[in-house]
Amino acid sequence: MAHYFVGDVQGCFAELQALLAKVAFNPSKDELWAVGDLVARGENSLATLQFFKQLDNSAKVVLGNHDLHLLALHGKLKRPNPKDNLAELLASPDINQLTGWLRHQPLMRYLPSHNIVMTHAGVPPHWDLNTLQTESALVSEALIKPNYLDALISKMYTEAPEPWQPNATGVPRLRYCINALTRMRFLDLHGQLDFACKSSPFDVDKTQLIPWFEFPSALAPDITIAFGHWAALKGQVSRPFLQALDTGCCWGEEMTLWHLETDQKITQKKLNFR
Numbered sequence: 325m326a327h328y329f330v331g332d333v334q335g336c337f338a339e340l341q342a343l344l345a346k347v348a349f350n351p352s353k354d355e356l357w358a359v360g361d362l363v364a365r366g367e368n369s370l371a372t373l374q375f376f377k378q379l380d381n382s383a384k385v386v387l388g389n390h391d392l393h394l395l396a397l398h399g400k401l402k403r404p405n406p407k408d409n410l411a412e413l414l415a416s417p418d419i420n421q422l423t424g425w426l427r428h429q430p431l432m433r434y435l436p437s438h439n440i441v442m443t444h445a446g447v448p449p450h451w452d453l454n455t456l457q458t459e460s461a462l463v464s465e466a467l468i469k470p471n472y473l474d475a476l477i478s479k480m481y482t483e484a485p486e487p488w489q490p491n492a493t494g495v496p497r498l499r500y501c502i503n504a505l506t507r508m509r510f511l512d513l514h515g516q517l518d519f520a521c522k523s524s525p526f527d528v529d530k531t532q533l534i535p536w537f538e539f540p541s542a543l544a545p546d547i548t549i550a551f552g553h554w555a556a557l558k559g560q561v562s563r564p565f566l567q568a569l570d571t572g573c574c575w576g577e578e579m580t581l582w583h584l585e586t587d588q589k590i591t592q593k594k595l596n597f598r
Contacts, residue, residue, distance in 0.1 A: 389506040
């Protein structure tokens with residue numbers, strides 16, 4: 325069995341298929357791990373979701389911020405933005421099945437045989453593995469409840485990030501987990517989330533903001549974190565045991581596939597970028 329980890333697909337279905345062809349991906353014996361943001365900016369979010377859903381247990385997906393936003397759009401809690409490029413998906417006869425499948429995907433996955441954690445944006449440095457698994461499971465439980473739109477999705481958007489409070493309950497606790505695992509890039513000097521800055525760490529004053537992965541981590545030092553979300557990193561990180569896989573395909577750059585067993589990165593340039 326081969327394990328392949330792919331960066332943010334964002335509806336770039338043709339590029340995903342080209343990548344998988346390069347490695348002769350075989351769903352009967354291989355697994356495709358996806359760091360989230362399956363949908364949005366690319367040309368074919370519908371085919372992307374249909375593909376991952378039909379892979380069944382050969383696909384290991386975590387939710388990204390765009391995937392959660394799709395749930396809000398489908399639930400009529402937000403108005404579609406044309407730049408999201410989701411009109412075809414939202415109008416599809418399959419939309420209910422596809423969003424139902426998304427709701428059953430977690431915010432984190434752990435591959436114990438190789439000691440790898442996968443989330444969309446990263447792991448808060450003050451969370452150990454048990455906390456990460458516990459908090460992610462609470463969000464998953466809320467997402468599969470019949471009232472998930474009113475109880476969670478309608479309340480997950482915040483104007484300003486909220487601090488982590490270990491004793492928090494209800495929506496504030498779930499919202500922190502969603503924000504940390506799907507939106508995190510920089511933290512301030514006190515370790516609080518910052519939503520505003522999306523730049524490269526090389527372009528930011530580190531006396532004000534610090535990349536989340538440059539804080540001391542509560543995870544065991546031999547745990548590898550595979551994540552996406554931060555295209556401005558261009559796959560470059562300053563710490564060992566990190567795999568930054570969002571390399572900006574939907575912005576005209578490339579999609580990255582990491583072959584775990586060989587530690588090889590395979591890339592595919594954006595096709596016909598306009």
